Amino acid sequence: MQDRKMEGAHNGSMFILSGFGKMDTFTYFYFACSLILFLATVFVNILLIAVIILEESLHEPMYICLSNLSVNELFGSSSLLPHLMANLLSETKTISYTGCFIQIFCLYNYGNVEAIILTVMAYDRYVAICNPLRYFTMMTKEKVYKLLTTAWLYSFFLILIIVALSLRLPLCGSTIEKLYCDNVSIIKLSCVDTSVNNIYGLFTIVVHFGIPLTIIIYSYIQILKVCLKISKEARARAFHTCGTHLLTFFSFIIGALFVLLGNRVNSKAVPSFVTVILSLEFLSGKLICPPGSSALGPMEPVTSPLWRREVLSQWVEFPNLLTYIAIVSANLLLMIIIVLEESLHEPMYILIGNLAANGLYGSTAFFPKLLANLVTEAPTISRTGCLIQIFFIHTNAGLEIFLLALMAYDRYMSICNPLRYTSVMTNSNLRKLIAAAWLFPICVFSVHFYLTLRLPLCGFIVQKIYCDNWSVVKLSCVDTFLNNIFGIFVTVLLLGVPLALILISYLLIIKVSIRASKDAQSKAMKTCATHLLAFLVFIFTFLFEVIQHRYNTRNIPYFIRIYMSVQYIIIPPLLNPIIYGVKTQEIRTRVTKLLKRKIS
Known part of the structure; x- marks a missing residue:
């Protein structure tokens, strides 16, 4: 043999x-x-x-x-x-x-x-x-x-x-x-x-x-x-x-x-x-x-008599277009699966569906304008368009962290208080929590947005490939002390509070898991792993953007600054459907059934 x-x-x-x-x-x-x-x-x-x-x-x-x-x-x-x-x-x-x-x-x-x-x-x-x-x-x-x-x-x-x-x-x-x-x-x-x-x-x-x-x-x-x-x-x-x-x-x-x-x-x-x-x-x-x-630069490609900017940008546009199509397709598929499958109408999956919707919301505020700028001679954006993009991208980030905090709380209740889970995480309570997660960042950032809107500007060059609030504030002709103070307050409120809630939830989960049996520990780790992975993907990409605004990062190469500044907009909506789709058995099973039905 x-x-x-x-x-x-x-x-x-x-x-x-x-x-x-x-x-x-x-x-x-x-x-x-x-x-x-x-x-x-x-x-x-x-x-x-x-x-x-x-x-x-x-x-x-x-x-x-x-x-x-x-x-x-x-x-x-x-x-x-x-x-x-x-x-x-x-x-x-x-x-x-x-x-x-x-x-x-x-x-x-x-x-x-x-x-x-x-x-x-x-x-x-x-x-x-x-x-x-x-x-x-x-x-x-x-x-x-x-x-x-x-x-x-x-x-x-x-x-x-x-x-x-x-x-x-x-x-x-x-x-x-x-x-x-x-x-x-x-x-x-x-x-x-x-x-x-x-x-x-x-x-x-x-x-x-x-x-x-x-x-x-x-x-x-x-x-x-x-x-x-x-x-x-x-x-x-x-x-x-x-x-x-x-x-x-x-x-x-x-x-x-x-x-x-x-x-x-x-x-x-x-x-x-x-x-x-x-x-x-x-x-x-x-x-x-x-x-x-890096030699090409994100918005300023190398030019020559044979390789004009518009030709080169069309080549650069192709990967960005494919990325946007992948984000839209993956997140829409995840949302459709959760809506159509009644067995997935549970708190965790409803939150995953909202995370996918937020991914579409944020990427749609970023990619279409980026793709349009890549095929135009002068990459520009109108003042109104810039302010709209600021509002969408910043509320997207705030909503992302709040949804991740709710998901951490859901895991905490499920593992640490299993007997109270069904009475606390009811459909009614969940709807209220999700509505608050959407409305709170929108309301808080509306004030921030108004403070920026009132500023007279003495410049028009934004050193990024999209508009963000801090870049516009830096163009102001007047004192921006109020904007800076409120900006720090918003950062603490929209990032610090959810982050603290997530950390407390997982500390309590670890505390309970240590006392539990090996089977229970394995089950707890399995149910929390996907959420932790999604959280770490978002927080590491987002923290770089926060640090870049508050500290001098001019010594960091321009290409790296640009590359890292867009990661929190691109990576979470691209990876979240993969993380939850691959690692969550119920979603994986439903997608398999749907694909088999379409093929047959």
Whole structure:
């Protein structure tokens, strides 16, 4: 029997990718997300490569490295996403023996080339900031081309040895517990001793991640030392030029480290949904927003005689349009499911439905105007339109935190006072709480809105890609002391009070859970996990925006400030339907039934 398995594995047998078993209920949704991600990745990276090739002023070391990074990301995404999408629509989630090893080679090559190119970019920044007078002699085009050629060839031959060592192994199994093929999964299927593979694997990790990581850390320590000695203006310029590279590096290294740790230690305790997302993050996390996008800027793309602003903006618009369509589709689907399914007419699901409605409310205040500005010559907004956008976006944020606070209170009552739950969380009480959650932020912010409306303005440039209250207040010709005081009051009232309620609710839940049985603890964690995840997604993105308004963040690169300032508008409405749809069994079951009915 064992011989048969070994023989089959070496004669083109198929591997079963069991990671897809965790995605069965939302197959079409995952397919749509993967397709959007792949199309956006291809468009954005090809655009960046084309701009760098066609614009002669960008034929410099940093931009040449950026174009290679984009080529590598196209290479990596093409080796994963097309086959992943094909498997999502297939009844049998498999990959051929040859296809599996080709995928291993491509994905590992992608990871290694990425790490080396990021190292070359860190070295480029080090020379530019620490040795500016020697920069043009040290970082010539010829040297950069040699470094990049070495990066590709060195990685190619090193990974070729890994694949060769794995190809020689006789296999006694055919099930890979992932969405894609990786070398460690193949080694685990071997019938013989794999000491050589394990030792060479550790050597490769040290060489390909340890050495680049050391060089990058050393480069930035030296840059930091120089920055502490120079003027504030030069320091701000240094931070600006390094910020996007660091953002890209951290995005890649966090995802790659999770994959490495997942391969070396037991990660079965980690929820399957988290495992699936993080196992793909090292590849997909950066693809949708490559580091070169900082060169384009959010509203001021690079222009040249061949690449006029309106042409470039139409390319940038495509991913934003897909994101908006995804938000609208996912949130509408969630609302329809909750309305149509009577078994979901319970407090928690009604609150989830309101969260989805708020997601549509906020994203509709942001995306249509952004998309319109991307295809116009001058990105502008009328005074009335600006004030309307301010009102919608700020009330959206206030409502989001209040709904999350109500959901925390609902979980507290359900776990800490189960006998009183049905008498406290009645339909009548719930309607009152939800009405208060909608009306309270609207009423409070109406006063704030009126205070801004009365201000005479001496400027018209808002340093963002949307209107917000603080940006308009800063344009005022008169004293804004009253606006500032009331702004702090509103922040405390609309953020501090709900935040305190959420923290108290979860402290009490933890207190009760500690005394409960293991089964009860597991049940409590399961019922609270989705809400906590949604809360953390919102609060981290929103806190950056609050801090940015109250403190000087000019030293933070402009691209990062813009990128982070829109996260609380984009990420929660995009992720909330996925978080609640995937992790909530009742919603998941209903969506599956609806899709099966439509297909049949």
